[in-house]
Amino acid sequence: MTRSWLLLAGSYLLGSVSFGLIVVWSLRRVDLRALGSGNAGATNVLRASGRWPALVVLALDIAKGYLPVRLARHLEATPELIAGAALAAVLGHVFPLFFGFRGGKGVATGFGAFLALVPLAAAAAAALFVGLVLLFRYVSVGSIGAALSVAAFAALFARLGWTEELPAGALALTVVTAGVVLVRHAENVRRLLSGRERRLGEGRRA
Numbered sequence: 001m002t003r004s005w006l007l008l009a010g011s012y013l014l015g016s017v018s019f020g021l022i023v024v025w026s027l028r029r030v031d032l033r034a035l036g037s038g039n040a041g042a043t044n045v046l047r048a049s050g051r052w053p054a055l056v057v058l059a060l061d062i063a064k065g066y067l068p069v070r071l072a073r074h075l076e077a078t079p080e081l082i083a084g085a086a087l088a089a090v091l092g093h094v095f096p097l098f099f100g101f102r103g104g105k106g107v108a109t110g111f112g113a114f115l116a117l118v119p120l121a122a123a124a125a126a127a128l129f130v131g132l133v134l135l136f137r138y139v140s141v142g143s144i145g146a147a148l149s150v151a152a153f154a155a156l157f158a159r160l161g162w163t164e165e166l167p168a169g170a171l172a173l174t175v176v177t178a179g180v181v182l183v184r185h186a187e188n189v190r191r192l193l194s195g196r197e198r199r200l201g202e203g204r205r206a
Helices: 002-015 019-028 042-049 051-074 079-094 107-117 119-136 139-159 168-183 186-194
Strands: none
Touching: 002 051, 002 079, 019 042, 019 051, 042 051, 051 079, 051 107, 079 107, 079 168, 107 119, 107 139, 107 168, 119 139, 139 168, 139 186
16 A cells, blocks of 8 residues: 555646746746746747757657656556556646646646557547647647547547457546546637637747
């Protein structure tokens, strides 16, 4: 039991390391949350500091979701605890202890966690993300579509016999993790409906 709580706490604490805030502060001495969309993720880093810092942040955010789940697998934790580590890492990114509980939206960290938890489903969701972004040029649309699809892909691929089926508890935690990402996009949905959401590559709207 103690090991389980340590794993969940460590996953949350690793998720709480907001690399977007750290990288932009080191480059510009400014809080990323005061720039652009106010989000602490890689998309806002792209707008604030350019491509290469954004790619660094993207890779680090994916890694901090991937590593806790891989560690849980290495420790031969139960499927529910492995999925719990994924959720804890995403919650850390969204509500970072070290940065006033104001973080990002959990997309990259969630992808890293799902890549370790349900790799084939994560790859399919990533392909859907890319397709939606290329089609509509809204990162938020791709993120929402991917979050909505990942648990469905996991269940479908298990039904087809392509992957091992997740126990009900682990699948439920996977749905909750995706739900956190979806809830964090509520403002994006409002902007999409009102026509105020920025497309990829657009500058800040008045």
